Amino acid sequence: MLNGDPETTAMRVARPMSPTDVARSASRRLSCQVGSGDESSCPCLCPGYDPVLVVPLSLVDKIELNNDVRPTANRLVSEANIGASLRRAGLERNDLILEAFEKQFRGLPPSHRIRFRVRNEKRLWLMESAGIYLAHSVEQQLEKSEFELNQKMLPDLKKWVERYRSVKLTRCGEAARKFAEDANHDADMLKASMQDSSGTGDASGAFGWRDPETAAAKAILSGPARPVILCRCGHAEVWHEKPLESNRPGSSPHDVAVASRASTPKASAAALAAPPRTAPPLALRPPGPESLTRTLPPQGPLFPMVADKGRPRPPSRSRSEPSVSGGRLLLRKAGAASLRSNGGGDAAAAAAAGPRVTDTDAAALVSPGPADRPKQKRAKERRPGAARPNG
Numbered sequence: 001m002l003n004g005d006p007e008t009t010a011m012r013v014a015r016p017m018s019p020t021d022v023a024r025s026a027s028r029r030l031s032c033q034v035g036s037g038d039e040s041s042c043p044c045l046c047p048g049y050d051p052v053l054v055v056p057l058s059l060v061d062k063i064e065l066n067n068d069v070r071p072t073a074n075r076l077v078s079e080a081n082i083g084a085s086l087r088r089a090g091l092e093r094n095d096l097i098l099e100a101f102e103k104q105f106r107g108l109p110p111s112h113r114i115r116f117r118v119r120n121e122k123r124l125w126l127m128e129s130a131g132i133y134l135a136h137s138v139e140q141q142l143e144k145s146e147f148e149l150n151q152k153m154l155p156d157l158k159k160w161v162e163r164y165r166s167v168k169l170t171r172c173g174e175a176a177r178k179f180a181e182d183a184n185h186d187a188d189m190l191k192a193s194m195q196d197s198s199g200t201g202d203a204s205g206a207f208g209w210r211d212p213e214t215a216a217a218k219a220i221l222s223g224p225a226r227p228v229i230l231c232r233c234g235h236a237e238v239w240h241e242k243p244l245e246s247n248r249p250g251s252s253p254h255d256v257a258v259a260s261r262a263s264t265p266k267a268s269a270a271a272l273a274a275p276p277r278t279a280p281p282l283a284l285r286p287p288g289p290e291s292l293t294r295t296l297p298p299q300g301p302l303f304p305m306v307a308d309k310g311r312p313r314p315p316s317r318s319r320s321e322p323s324v325s326g327g328r329l330l331l332r333k334a335g336a337a338s339l340r341s342n343g344g345g346d347a348a349a350a351a352a353a354g355p356r357v358t359d360t361d362a363a364a365l366v367s368p369g370p371a372d373r374p375k376q377k378r379a380k381e382r383r384p385g386a387a388r389p390n391g
Helices: 009-014 019-024 062-079 083-089 120-198 212-221 253-261 265-273 333-340 347-353 359-366 373-381
Strands: 051-056 096-103 111-118 228-231 323-325 328-330
Touching: 009 120, 019 083, 051 120, 062 096, 062 111, 062 120, 083 120, 111 120, 120 212, 120 228
Parallel strands: none
Antiparallel strands: 051 111, 051 228, 096 111, 323 328
16 A cells, blocks of 8 residues: 555566566677778667577478467467566566567578567557556566566577477488488489480490488478577677666665665655666776786886986085195195285286185184194294293
């Protein structure tokens, strides 16, 4: 009961699937990609993969279709494990029929296009009971159930048709072998009668001999073609776009949450009114195995493209700069030349010698410190000619 109203079959069909049903449902390929990248050709307009069984007319004609194939299909419907797909659509086993009509696909001989579908009476009854609000959801569920039913039962029906074809090929080979043996026997009898009537001559070259095994092999090779499973558009399943797991209906977290809340009849109306959410786009990844695209750790020292900033270094001394050693002023040749030139001389030689050292700078450089004064005093007393104290 929902708000005092009885729950109808259309409401149960339009209810979102539970997480268990979502996991059990078969994924369906999307639109056909034949001719989609070629501007000079007309692309296929198939919106989604819908399997059908293509059986050549040379293998099964109309009489064999009604007498052999349809009873086998009815027995398959009654024995196949399709209870979950029928229950989700509110169907029963007797609501399914085998649809078959003649059609010639490109590159194939004239064939029957066979598939399982819901009876028109049952479909119209469900659509009428759904009303304008649930008609779209009911139609989607019916299409999905038909896809799952054909996906499960058409391979089994194809195996039966292949065994039917093998029996036909065996009978065709036996008939060709029997015909070749009979032809050889008739040729031998006719040859013997002609020899008896003429009495002379050999009539063996007038009649050709046929190999029964070769005739049987040719009959088997020229037999009817195999049945194949294609889409209703005439292209194979591999030509249809492969579905992403995140794009499967009911696989998003929002749909799973809505399905879990809608497991009771009271919440079904709110679950149907909830807007669906699309899955976030997936990040593009380069083709090829992951081992070729993953980041490898650096090996050995790194050599950056831009050099680091230089560290501050002590200023380099000029060649003409004087230095102090042992309390003495040491002047190099260039420096001495600069000291001797008192404003006169060659200006170019003075500029090349380096900076000039004045008397004040030299006195500051040679002025002794407090620790060096006793040593200088003793050295002065030891000089020859220096005044010595009396006594």
